[in-house]
Amino acid sequence: MPAPLRVSQERLVHAIREIAERDGIDAVTMSSVASAVGMRTPSLYKRAAHRHDLLRLAAGDAVRELMTDISELPAHDSAGALTVLARTLRAYAARAPRVSALIFAAPSAQADPTPASAEPLLTALMTAIAAAVPGDPLPAARTFTAWIFGFCTMEQAGAFRLGGDVDEAFEFGLDALLGAIGARRG
Template sequence: MPAPQRVSAPELVAAIRSIAERDGIDAVTMSAVAAAVGVRAPSLYKRAANRHELLRLAADDAASELGTEIAAIAASTDDPHAVLAGTAHALRALAARSPHVTTLLFCAPDPAINPTPELVAPIMANLLEAVSAIAPDDPLSAARTLTAWAYGFCMMEQNGGFRQGGDVDAAFERGLDSVLRGIRA
Protein backbone atom coordinates (compact mmCIF):
# COMPACT_ATOMS: atom_id res chain seq x y z
CA MET A 1 0.00 0.00 0.00
CA PRO A 2 1.49 3.40 -0.95
CA ALA A 3 2.26 5.95 1.75
CA PRO A 4 -0.36 8.69 2.13
CA GLN A 5 0.37 11.97 0.41
CA ARG A 6 1.57 14.70 2.73
CA VAL A 7 0.20 18.20 2.47
CA SER A 8 2.15 21.20 3.67
CA ALA A 9 0.48 23.85 5.79
CA PRO A 10 0.82 26.49 3.01
CA GLU A 11 -0.76 24.10 0.48
CA LEU A 12 -3.62 23.40 2.85
CA VAL A 13 -4.27 27.08 3.55
CA ALA A 14 -4.06 27.93 -0.15
CA ALA A 15 -6.67 25.27 -0.92
CA ILE A 16 -8.99 26.52 1.83
CA ARG A 17 -8.69 30.11 0.64
CA SER A 18 -9.15 29.12 -2.99
CA ILE A 19 -12.36 27.22 -2.24
CA ALA A 20 -13.67 30.06 -0.06
CA GLU A 21 -13.03 32.68 -2.72
CA ARG A 22 -14.27 30.61 -5.64
CA ASP A 23 -17.34 29.01 -4.05
CA GLY A 24 -17.97 30.87 -0.78
CA ILE A 25 -17.27 30.14 2.87
CA ASP A 26 -20.04 27.53 3.05
CA ALA A 27 -18.24 25.45 0.41
CA VAL A 28 -15.22 24.95 2.69
CA THR A 29 -15.75 21.45 4.01
CA MET A 30 -13.38 18.72 5.10
CA SER A 31 -14.18 16.70 1.97
CA ALA A 32 -13.86 19.66 -0.42
CA VAL A 33 -10.49 20.66 1.02
CA ALA A 34 -9.26 17.08 1.06
CA ALA A 35 -10.20 16.67 -2.60
CA ALA A 36 -8.46 19.93 -3.48
CA VAL A 37 -5.17 18.81 -1.91
CA GLY A 38 -5.41 15.21 -3.10
CA VAL A 39 -5.92 13.38 0.17
CA ARG A 40 -8.81 11.68 1.93
CA ALA A 41 -10.78 13.74 4.44
CA PRO A 42 -9.58 11.76 7.50
CA SER A 43 -6.01 12.86 6.66
CA LEU A 44 -6.99 16.46 7.40
CA TYR A 45 -7.80 15.70 11.02
CA LYS A 46 -4.08 15.88 11.75
CA ARG A 47 -4.26 19.61 10.93
CA ALA A 48 -7.83 20.55 11.75
CA ALA A 49 -10.40 18.80 13.92
CA ASN A 50 -13.36 20.23 12.02
CA ARG A 51 -14.57 22.70 9.41
CA HIS A 52 -14.33 25.63 11.82
CA GLU A 53 -10.64 24.93 12.33
CA LEU A 54 -10.13 24.88 8.55
CA LEU A 55 -11.76 28.29 8.30
CA ARG A 56 -9.70 29.54 11.22
CA LEU A 57 -6.56 28.57 9.31
CA ALA A 58 -7.74 30.82 6.47
CA ALA A 59 -8.62 33.63 8.89
CA ASP A 60 -5.21 33.32 10.55
CA ASP A 61 -3.50 33.45 7.17
CA ALA A 62 -5.43 36.59 6.20
CA ALA A 63 -4.67 38.21 9.57
CA SER A 64 -1.00 37.40 9.15
CA GLU A 65 -1.02 38.77 5.60
CA LEU A 66 -2.71 42.01 6.69
CA GLY A 67 -0.49 42.30 9.76
CA THR A 68 2.66 41.99 7.66
CA GLU A 69 1.46 44.71 5.28
CA ILE A 70 0.51 47.07 8.11
CA ALA A 71 3.80 46.44 9.96
CA ALA A 72 5.72 47.35 6.80
CA ILE A 73 3.68 50.55 6.46
CA ALA A 74 4.26 51.46 10.12
CA ALA A 75 7.99 50.76 9.80
CA SER A 76 8.28 52.97 6.71
CA THR A 77 7.04 56.22 8.24
CA ASP A 78 6.72 58.23 11.44
CA ASP A 79 3.58 59.93 10.12
CA PRO A 80 0.54 58.48 11.94
CA HIS A 81 -1.79 59.79 9.22
CA ALA A 82 0.19 57.81 6.62
CA VAL A 83 0.02 54.69 8.79
CA LEU A 84 -3.76 54.97 9.15
CA ALA A 85 -4.29 55.70 5.46
CA GLY A 86 -1.96 52.82 4.59
CA THR A 87 -3.88 50.53 6.92
CA ALA A 88 -7.16 51.38 5.20
CA HIS A 89 -5.56 50.81 1.79
CA ALA A 90 -4.07 47.49 2.93
CA LEU A 91 -7.47 46.34 4.14
CA ARG A 92 -9.06 47.40 0.86
CA ALA A 93 -6.41 45.52 -1.12
CA LEU A 94 -6.94 42.38 0.99
CA ALA A 95 -10.71 42.63 0.52
CA ALA A 96 -10.23 42.94 -3.23
CA ARG A 97 -7.97 39.85 -3.32
CA SER A 98 -9.92 37.78 -0.81
CA PRO A 99 -13.37 39.19 -0.02
CA HIS A 100 -14.77 36.01 1.54
CA VAL A 101 -11.75 35.32 3.72
CA THR A 102 -11.54 39.00 4.74
CA THR A 103 -15.06 38.62 6.11
CA LEU A 104 -13.70 36.01 8.54
CA LEU A 105 -11.56 38.73 10.14
CA PHE A 106 -14.57 40.83 11.10
CA CYS A 107 -17.74 38.76 10.77
CA ALA A 108 -16.89 35.11 11.24
CA PRO A 109 -20.10 33.04 11.33
CA ASP A 110 -18.92 31.37 14.55
CA PRO A 111 -16.53 32.56 17.28
CA ALA A 112 -14.44 29.40 16.77
CA ILE A 113 -13.48 30.77 13.34
CA ASN A 114 -12.17 34.12 14.59
CA PRO A 115 -8.47 34.62 13.87
CA THR A 116 -6.04 33.74 16.63
CA PRO A 117 -5.71 36.72 19.00
CA GLU A 118 -1.90 36.64 18.77
CA LEU A 119 -2.14 37.30 15.04
CA VAL A 120 -4.58 40.17 15.46
CA ALA A 121 -2.60 41.81 18.29
CA PRO A 122 0.16 43.30 16.07
CA ILE A 123 -2.45 44.79 13.75
CA MET A 124 -4.20 46.42 16.69
CA ALA A 125 -0.92 47.59 18.21
CA ASN A 126 0.11 49.39 15.01
CA LEU A 127 -3.35 50.83 14.55
CA LEU A 128 -3.67 52.03 18.15
CA GLU A 129 -0.17 53.51 18.16
CA ALA A 130 -0.94 55.59 15.07
CA VAL A 131 -4.39 56.62 16.32
CA SER A 132 -2.99 57.54 19.75
CA ALA A 133 -0.68 60.07 18.11
CA ILE A 134 -3.71 61.78 16.55
CA ALA A 135 -6.48 61.14 19.09
CA PRO A 136 -4.81 60.42 22.44
CA ASP A 137 -8.02 60.86 24.46
CA ASP A 138 -9.89 57.90 22.97
CA PRO A 139 -7.73 55.89 20.57
CA LEU A 140 -9.82 52.70 20.74
CA SER A 141 -13.00 54.46 19.59
CA ALA A 142 -11.09 56.20 16.82
CA ALA A 143 -9.51 52.93 15.68
CA ARG A 144 -12.91 51.25 15.68
CA THR A 145 -14.37 54.09 13.60
CA LEU A 146 -11.64 53.82 10.98
CA THR A 147 -11.87 50.03 10.85
CA ALA A 148 -15.67 49.99 10.62
CA TRP A 149 -15.70 52.60 7.85
CA ALA A 150 -12.94 50.89 5.83
CA TYR A 151 -14.42 47.41 6.21
CA GLY A 152 -17.93 48.64 5.39
CA PHE A 153 -16.68 50.44 2.29
CA CYS A 154 -14.78 47.34 1.17
CA MET A 155 -17.74 45.04 1.61
CA MET A 156 -20.06 47.40 -0.28
CA GLU A 157 -17.48 47.61 -3.05
CA GLN A 158 -17.06 43.83 -3.24
CA ASN A 159 -20.83 43.26 -3.21
CA GLY A 160 -21.55 45.77 -5.98
CA GLY A 161 -23.10 48.27 -3.61
CA PHE A 162 -21.88 51.35 -5.49
CA ARG A 163 -24.22 51.46 -8.47
CA GLN A 164 -24.67 55.19 -8.93
CA GLY A 165 -21.60 55.61 -11.08
CA GLY A 166 -18.74 57.91 -10.29
CA ASP A 167 -15.19 57.10 -9.33
CA VAL A 168 -15.17 54.56 -6.48
CA ASP A 169 -11.43 55.09 -5.89
CA ALA A 170 -12.03 58.83 -5.46
CA ALA A 171 -14.93 58.07 -3.12
CA PHE A 172 -12.68 55.85 -1.02
CA GLU A 173 -10.04 58.59 -0.78
CA ARG A 174 -12.64 61.22 0.10
CA GLY A 175 -14.23 58.99 2.73
CA LEU A 176 -10.84 58.10 4.19
CA ASP A 177 -9.88 61.75 4.36
CA SER A 178 -13.18 62.57 6.11
CA VAL A 179 -12.74 59.79 8.66
CA LEU A 180 -9.12 60.81 9.38
CA ARG A 181 -10.14 64.47 9.79
CA GLY A 182 -12.88 63.31 12.17
CA ILE A 183 -10.38 61.30 14.20
CA ARG A 184 -8.14 64.35 14.47
CA ALA A 185 -11.01 66.60 15.60
Protein backbone atom coordinates in the same frame (compact mmCIF):
# COMPACT_ATOMS: atom_id res chain seq x y z
CA MET B 1 -0.55 -0.43 1.87
CA PRO B 2 0.81 2.97 0.70
CA ALA B 3 1.86 5.52 3.28
CA PRO B 4 -0.67 8.29 3.92
CA LEU B 5 -0.18 11.45 1.93
CA ARG B 6 1.55 14.13 3.94
CA VAL B 7 0.11 17.57 3.34
CA SER B 8 2.05 20.62 4.49
CA GLN B 9 0.34 23.33 6.47
CA GLU B 10 1.15 25.73 3.63
CA ARG B 11 -0.56 23.53 1.05
CA LEU B 12 -3.56 23.05 3.31
CA VAL B 13 -3.99 26.79 3.88
CA HIS B 14 -3.52 27.48 0.18
CA ALA B 15 -6.32 25.04 -0.64
CA ILE B 16 -8.64 26.58 1.95
CA ARG B 17 -8.01 30.07 0.63
CA GLU B 18 -8.39 29.00 -2.98
CA ILE B 19 -11.77 27.39 -2.29
CA ALA B 20 -12.93 30.40 -0.27
CA GLU B 21 -11.99 32.93 -2.94
CA ARG B 22 -13.28 30.86 -5.85
CA ASP B 23 -16.47 29.42 -4.38
CA GLY B 24 -17.17 31.38 -1.19
CA ILE B 25 -16.65 30.84 2.51
CA ASP B 26 -19.57 28.41 2.72
CA ALA B 27 -17.83 26.16 0.19
CA VAL B 28 -14.96 25.57 2.62
CA THR B 29 -15.96 22.21 4.04
CA MET B 30 -13.95 19.34 5.43
CA SER B 31 -14.67 17.27 2.31
CA SER B 32 -13.91 20.06 -0.20
CA VAL B 33 -10.58 20.83 1.43
CA ALA B 34 -9.64 17.16 1.80
CA SER B 35 -10.43 16.60 -1.87
CA ALA B 36 -8.41 19.67 -2.90
CA VAL B 37 -5.28 18.41 -1.14
CA GLY B 38 -5.73 14.79 -2.16
CA MET B 39 -6.59 13.23 1.16
CA ARG B 40 -9.59 11.47 2.61
CA THR B 41 -11.90 13.53 4.77
CA PRO B 42 -11.34 11.41 7.91
CA SER B 43 -7.63 12.10 7.60
CA LEU B 44 -8.28 15.84 7.59
CA TYR B 45 -10.02 15.52 10.96
CA LYS B 46 -6.59 14.71 12.39
CA ARG B 47 -5.55 18.26 11.42
CA ALA B 48 -8.77 20.18 12.12
CA ALA B 49 -11.76 19.31 14.30
CA HIS B 50 -14.27 21.14 12.08
CA ARG B 51 -14.58 23.58 9.19
CA HIS B 52 -14.21 26.60 11.47
CA ASP B 53 -10.71 25.38 12.33
CA LEU B 54 -10.00 25.47 8.59
CA LEU B 55 -11.39 29.00 8.32
CA ARG B 56 -9.28 30.02 11.32
CA LEU B 57 -6.18 28.81 9.48
CA ALA B 58 -7.14 30.94 6.47
CA ALA B 59 -7.90 33.96 8.67
CA GLY B 60 -4.53 33.71 10.41
CA ASP B 61 -2.79 33.44 7.07
CA ALA B 62 -4.69 36.48 5.80
CA VAL B 63 -3.50 38.50 8.81
CA ARG B 64 0.07 37.36 8.18
CA GLU B 65 -0.14 38.36 4.52
CA LEU B 66 -1.73 41.71 5.36
CA MET B 67 0.97 42.39 7.95
CA THR B 68 3.61 41.80 5.27
CA ASP B 69 1.94 44.53 3.20
CA ILE B 70 1.73 46.84 6.22
CA SER B 71 5.32 46.25 7.33
CA GLU B 72 6.57 47.32 3.91
CA LEU B 73 4.93 50.74 4.21
CA PRO B 74 7.10 53.82 4.65
CA ALA B 75 6.86 55.83 7.86
CA HIS B 76 4.32 58.66 7.91
CA ASP B 77 2.95 61.22 10.32
CA SER B 78 0.09 59.90 12.45
CA ALA B 79 -2.81 60.85 10.13
CA GLY B 80 -0.71 59.83 7.13
CA ALA B 81 -0.12 56.42 8.71
CA LEU B 82 -3.87 55.93 9.10
CA THR B 83 -4.41 56.96 5.48
CA VAL B 84 -1.84 54.47 4.25
CA LEU B 85 -3.21 51.78 6.57
CA ALA B 86 -6.74 52.34 5.24
CA ARG B 87 -5.57 52.20 1.63
CA THR B 88 -3.56 49.05 2.34
CA LEU B 89 -6.56 47.35 3.96
CA ARG B 90 -8.69 48.29 0.96
CA ALA B 91 -6.11 46.98 -1.50
CA TYR B 92 -5.87 43.72 0.42
CA ALA B 93 -9.67 43.36 0.50
CA ALA B 94 -9.72 43.82 -3.28
CA ARG B 95 -7.03 41.16 -3.71
CA ALA B 96 -8.58 38.61 -1.31
CA PRO B 97 -12.17 39.72 -0.68
CA ARG B 98 -13.55 36.59 0.89
CA VAL B 99 -10.59 35.61 3.02
CA SER B 100 -10.01 39.19 4.18
CA ALA B 101 -13.57 39.21 5.50
CA LEU B 102 -12.53 36.45 7.91
CA ILE B 103 -10.23 38.93 9.65
CA PHE B 104 -13.10 41.19 10.69
CA ALA B 105 -16.27 39.13 10.31
CA ALA B 106 -15.67 35.40 10.56
CA PRO B 107 -18.84 33.30 10.68
CA SER B 108 -18.12 32.34 14.30
CA ALA B 109 -15.65 33.04 17.07
CA GLN B 110 -14.12 29.63 16.32
CA ALA B 111 -13.22 30.86 12.83
CA ASP B 112 -11.70 34.17 13.98
CA PRO B 113 -7.95 34.50 13.71
CA THR B 114 -6.35 33.23 16.90
CA PRO B 115 -5.43 35.97 19.37
CA ALA B 116 -1.76 35.26 18.65
CA SER B 117 -2.16 35.57 14.89
CA ALA B 118 -4.38 38.68 15.15
CA GLU B 119 -2.13 40.45 17.64
CA PRO B 120 0.31 42.03 15.13
CA LEU B 121 -2.55 43.61 13.17
CA LEU B 122 -4.33 44.80 16.30
CA THR B 123 -1.09 46.27 17.61
CA ALA B 124 -0.38 48.08 14.33
CA LEU B 125 -3.92 49.46 14.23
CA MET B 126 -4.00 50.55 17.87
CA THR B 127 -0.53 52.10 17.64
CA ALA B 128 -1.49 54.12 14.55
CA ILE B 129 -4.80 55.21 16.10
CA ALA B 130 -3.23 56.09 19.47
CA ALA B 131 -0.65 58.28 17.72
CA ALA B 132 -3.32 60.07 15.72
CA VAL B 133 -6.23 60.66 18.08
CA PRO B 134 -6.56 62.17 21.52
CA GLY B 135 -7.88 60.07 24.40
CA ASP B 136 -8.86 56.43 24.43
CA PRO B 137 -7.97 54.93 21.02
CA LEU B 138 -10.42 51.99 21.22
CA PRO B 139 -13.59 53.81 20.05
CA ALA B 140 -11.65 55.41 17.19
CA ALA B 141 -10.09 52.06 16.22
CA ARG B 142 -13.51 50.40 16.16
CA THR B 143 -14.95 53.23 14.05
CA PHE B 144 -11.98 53.19 11.68
CA THR B 145 -12.13 49.42 11.24
CA ALA B 146 -15.92 49.33 10.82
CA TRP B 147 -15.87 52.03 8.15
CA ILE B 148 -13.09 50.42 6.13
CA PHE B 149 -14.58 46.93 6.39
CA GLY B 150 -18.03 48.25 5.49
CA PHE B 151 -16.73 50.23 2.53
CA CYS B 152 -14.73 47.28 1.23
CA THR B 153 -17.64 44.89 1.69
CA MET B 154 -19.94 47.18 -0.29
CA GLU B 155 -17.28 47.74 -2.94
CA GLN B 156 -16.67 44.00 -3.41
CA ALA B 157 -20.42 43.37 -3.63
CA GLY B 158 -20.82 46.03 -6.33
CA ALA B 159 -23.18 47.92 -4.03
CA PHE B 160 -22.09 51.43 -5.05
CA ARG B 161 -24.63 51.97 -7.81
CA LEU B 162 -25.15 55.71 -7.69
CA GLY B 163 -22.47 56.40 -10.27
CA GLY B 164 -19.40 58.50 -9.69
CA ASP B 165 -15.88 57.50 -8.85
CA VAL B 166 -15.58 54.90 -6.05
CA ASP B 167 -11.93 55.81 -5.46
CA GLU B 168 -12.97 59.43 -4.96
CA ALA B 169 -15.71 58.29 -2.57
CA PHE B 170 -13.17 56.26 -0.58
CA GLU B 171 -10.84 59.24 -0.23
CA PHE B 172 -13.75 61.53 0.71
CA GLY B 173 -14.96 59.04 3.33
CA LEU B 174 -11.46 58.56 4.69
CA ASP B 175 -10.96 62.33 5.07
CA ALA B 176 -14.35 62.60 6.79
CA LEU B 177 -13.54 59.66 9.05
CA LEU B 178 -10.16 61.04 10.07
CA GLY B 179 -11.79 64.37 10.89
CA ALA B 180 -14.60 62.67 12.83
CA ILE B 181 -12.25 60.65 15.03
CA GLY B 182 -10.11 63.73 15.59
CA ALA B 183 -6.95 62.51 13.89
CA ARG B 184 -4.21 65.06 14.35
CA ARG B 185 -2.63 66.08 11.09
CA GLY B 186 1.18 65.86 11.34
